[in-house]
Amino acid sequence: MESPIFSKYSWLDFFFSVVGVCTYLFDVGSDIWVGTEFYSRGDFFWFGVLVGLMVLSSVVVQMFSWFWFKYDRELEGFDSQVDKNVLFGVCVKLSFILHVLQLGFFCRHVSAIWQGFRVWWRREEGSEYAVYLTHDLSMLRLIETFCESAPQLTLMTHIMLHTDRARAVQYVSVMASITSIAWMVVDYHRSLRSFLPDKAKQGWCSAFVYFLWNLLLIAPRVAAVALFSTVLPSLVAAHFLLIWPVLVFWAWRQQTDFMDSVGGEWLYRATVGLIWYFSWFNVAEGGTRWRSIIYHAFMATDGGILLVTWWCYRDPVATQAYAPVLLATLSLTYLMGLLLKTLYYCCFHPTLWRPRVRADGLGAELTDGQGMLFRTFTPPASVTPQVWNKRMASHATCFYYNAEVL
Template identity: 30%
Template structure:
């Protein structure tokens, strides 16, 4: 297991600041739309915020219950109350700051201690806590930040009224997507012993791969929505059904209860609308090729429809700019995707999960859930 360093602690503090600022920007944007009489946009922005907050609080509380199983029930009641008021993430950040400060500043880095020694124990504590936070941030990114980014870009295309409020929201959305995807990969490498260290260059390549492919897809969906909101909704629902069905066939085992497992699969289905994730940690060259080939075909099809149909909902110069950005983002995203999997993707995967009908496999799976929840989470 890799160390939690001072640099990691600084990034943790930065993540807290961005999280708080993001909340403020959401309410600021919603209030601006409300004051302008655009109540539907205001409600939509707040709905994404409320839905993502509710789901992340549910997962956070369930993880606390699993981790504190057999401990004082009074603590769990207090934790439940905090999550009921949608503040569970701040409890997790408090634990992360507490353990992170001890691991990064108050411990000697020398020596090869065993896993039971206090230094390694603190290191494992802080990495586990930060990993849980990054899991929740991935949920938040694709339940709230990415849909909000899509809405903001659609509003700019439809009304062509640019203001600082909208640009601030779009900027915060891009920051949220970028930081959460990179932090997710960093946590993955730190949590799993058979993963290589995530160096600066590999972080940048991975960041650009995700950012460009997501940007291209969001622009494409925005163009569809300009043509027909109903068609856009039908497409998104169809994509979610495909993603949800794929998670069912993968037989994910992330949660202890089946209710939470189905909620998890529902969330993963939403994530798969916007980007590809390998939910079982297995080699998926075939699946990822089909995924992005489909996105490429749909994106090019949308641009061809606009090129030949020339609908009046978008001006010629606007279409040229949007189409160039869409194609450029798609090409760059595919290039960074190929470079990442060719040069920077870890060749060592997690231990293959045994079949569920083997007794030893079941016991081993339970041990993995207890020791590292991240081993059953979505992996890239």
């Protein structure tokens, strides 16, 4: 029996789109506020670092958006879906200018909201296309989060630790970054689940556990890098440039196939390396257990080295009151995150089951106790290419894959 691929666009999808653009604007506004504060106080170095992170993140996101825009315009029948769209309805040259002006990502938000409003409020057709847009926004928000919010959170934590004081604007920036990361985690996971047959719903308990273990793993990583930077600030860039190429090489070895061009694929691998610097992100089909174990072992070792370095070079007098407690708390937090992640994948995570292949070439039958049988995330003949988001479908295949049933 064939399961539906898409659910209809709902008020909850519209709500997520509106909150997404509000979160984006709040994040940009807080960045501008922090930059203005640094500049007015004469902290030109921190101002330059902050602006550099903002520009780098924006450029990377706009590049992904532009690559996807060109691919989508080449799909057969795609123009019929976008005649009234804010971004995709304009000509290619005008869209290129919008991306150069760093407005492509914002226009995608507006496009998703407008399309969702037409579908949900006016009861017009185009539900599949509205879902298509939200899928791309989910991925772009993930990229924007780890290109800007995570590094900026590290920067703000470093400044607060280094100066031993914090202004209100710095607290706002930290909260904006945490909010952005938390919302991305939930939104991205929710978007991937829509590719499951019958759209397996995620309960509040499952969503909370998923959010919590990500937070408990990312927070100690950010704190470790920030603490290291307070004692050896000149070596932070060297540390990143030492780790990042290794992670990019690992992404290349996993033979990722996410983009539609060689240049776009290397951009994706470079971005994956940046995401891996802060958090685990599965990018290839196949058994994920050992890849995840290798990654967390590597990052735990690296984080331990950063914390030990901070302990050895710290000011014993200034940090005597909180250093032992902080060191123990960060270690226990990371361990708790790993335990919650294990609990999530044992009890809450839907698994992509595939039939075993026997010697005679026929698929082996699975008993009822083995769970749901998912085939592959490929569009059936009834689904047109312009509403099938193969990018997110590819990630869903990686995310919900269980190698042990192959």
